[in-house]
Amino acid sequence: MLKVYEFKGFANPARVRIALAEKGLFDKTEFVQINLPAGEHRSPEYRAKNPSGLVPALELEDGTILSECSAITEYLDGLSGETDLTGRTAIERARINMMQRKIEQGFLGAATDFFHHATEGLGPDVELYQNADWGRHQLDVAMKTLEWMNGVLEGQDYFAGDAFTIADITAMAGCALLDFLKLEIPAGYKNMHAWHARVFARPSAALAA
Ligand SMILES: N[C@@H](CCC(=O)N[C@@H](CS)C(=O)NCC(=O)O)C(=O)O
Known part of the structure; x- marks a missing residue:
């Protein structure tokens, strides 16, 4: 267990x-x-x-x-012995890790900084240091990363290529946070919207929240 x-x-x-x-x-x-x-x-x-x-x-x-x-x-x-989320070959593992890190730092992490610094975050008893300017800057970083992510998806279904990986999981968490913050993926980011529909239709997504 x-x-x-x-x-x-x-x-x-x-x-x-x-x-x-x-x-x-x-x-x-x-x-x-x-x-x-x-x-x-x-x-x-x-x-x-x-x-x-x-x-x-x-x-x-x-x-x-x-x-x-x-x-x-x-x-x-x-x-499982079948490392489909993190990659099997050296190049697959490296590509997946690269995408995961970029999305974790530039999108999910940056949006998290916005949440903690430029909103009430977890509330005054928990948020002992806040820097609203930094938080707003990090929202810009998250939205710029989102634009880059939309570009990555041109011609491929998932962030590391043609299969669902940990990079997509991290991006899903970033999108869920945007949703919680009532921020939207810009309407023009067609690849992001198509990816969003694709990954959130997976049974695993229903168990996430
Ligand atoms: N890099 C960590 C991030 C974990 C994280 O930031 N978790 C949040 C919840 S979504 C948390 O525990 N926040 C408490 C706090 O910031 O005080 C990971 O990958 O697990």
Whole structure:
């Protein structure tokens, strides 16, 4: 049995939920809720498990804790012996990792910075330092990255090529966050809209939120 510490409905936990569902492991997982607005992720008990104080974290049966969605997904992908989410050959793995990193940093991460710095974020008890200018700048970064992502999808169905990978999962989390922030993918980004319809029709997407 796998155990995932998460806060259901939030973007990064959604990434691991999608990966679990894609790998057929969702029903073999226990989900433990860590209430972020109540600051539970800052408690000594949770920090003893995951010193970064972030969710999600995966706990294995032997007590090993893995944090960072990309590392957790790599582990889950490896369990099946069929590493379709993170790539099989050296070039596939490198291309998928490259796209995942760009989307994680430039889109999901930048939109997350906007959420924490230029909106109420997790509320005054949790957001102890905010820099609204930085937050707004990061929204520009996220929207510029989105334009680049629309270009990447010209002539291919998924971010790393013709198959669904971890790069798409990270992009889905970024889109879910935009949605939560009531920000829209510009209407002219046709490739992004087609990709959005394609990936959110996957059964794994229904288990994400
Ligand atoms: N890079 C981390 C990001 C995790 C993350 O930022 N999680 C958010 C929830 S979506 C969180 O725990 N936020 C709490 C906080 O910022 O105080 C990952 O890949 O897991």
